[in-house]
Amino acid sequence: xxxxxxxxxxxxxxxxxxxxxxxxxxxxxxxxxxxxxxxxxxxxxxxxxxxxxxxxxxxxxxxxxxxxxxxxxxxxxxxxxxxxxxxxxxxxxxxxxxxxxxx
Numbered sequence: 513x514x515x516x517x518x519x520x521x522x523x524x525x526x527x528x529x530x531x532x533x534x535x536x537x538x539x540x541x542x543x544x545x546x547x548x549x550x551x552x553x554x555x556x557x558x559x560x561x562x563x564x565x566x567x568x569x570x571x572x573x574x575x576x577x578x579x580x581x582x583x584x585x586x587x588x589x590x591x592x593x594x595x596x597x598x599x600x601x602x603x604x605x606x607x608x609x610x611x612x613x614x615x
Contacts, residue, residue, distance in 0.1 A: 517548035538570040556586045569594050
């Protein structure tokens with residue numbers, strides 16, 4: 513869908529996005545598709561919904577196609593949420609078997 517949108521064919525890209533609704537949808541592809549179509553609000557909503565997706569997480573940090581929105585405060589908020597999720601996961605995995613702190 514990204515390539516359709518970037519090559520001046522927004523209709524097929526929009527149809528793919530409409531078909532991609534649901535649990536099976538790849539949050540990275542959906543966010544990128546919305547971004548390519550110029551719908552940054554929908555792109556940020558897709559990012560927030562898929563913040564635990566490892567591909568999206570790595571992409572947000574390194575991929576050049578996000579550079580146009582990196583100055584948006586919502587981007588920074590998303591990265592902060594991602595980092596908090598990663599810290600939480602690391603703490604949980606580091607806790608090992610048995611009771612967790614505070615339980």
